[in-house]
Amino acid sequence: MADQDLIMKRVGEGIELSQRGDREAARGLFAEVWEEIGGERGDPFHRCALAHCMADVQDDVQDELLWDRRALEAADMVSDERAAAAGVSSVEGFYPSLYLNLGECYRKLGDYDQARQHLAAGRAAVDMLPDDGYGRMIRGGLQRLEERLCEPDQPADAEEFRPS
Structure with missing residues (x-):
């Protein structure tokens, strides 16, 4: 170890x-x-x-x-x-952040279908997150990604968010 x-x-x-x-x-x-x-x-x-x-x-x-x-x-x-x-x-707690980051990448690339798929996967995994600062940060990131995807005319690099 x-x-x-x-x-x-x-x-x-x-x-x-x-x-x-x-x-x-x-x-x-x-x-x-x-x-x-x-x-x-x-x-x-x-x-x-x-x-x-x-x-x-x-x-x-x-x-x-x-x-x-x-x-x-x-x-x-x-x-x-x-x-x-x-x-x-648990490894399950990794997924919401991983999907959020992938969704952000695809959004920045203009591939909104892939971004939405990863947003959905992140949302499906979000219950594995604790109700603490980290969990709230990832939930907030997913919410902001969803909002950006509702306004796809926004510049691809607008208000970049990278949780880790």
């Missing part, structure tokens, strides 16, 4: 870099960790967390979408036992 804790510690360091506005350094750190875990062959929990964070620091929406897809694909492979070993009660 020490190696796994080290991976998540480094992911946390990348998040801190991003929050301080150093997206380039965060991308670099996330890329290093991605290689260390074996990329697509790595532990699904690590891949999911890392890809989810890597998507947040992309400058190009196509790159963001690629990482968001990787995060969702990896989440589908994470068992509740593996999540529990990492201190997460």
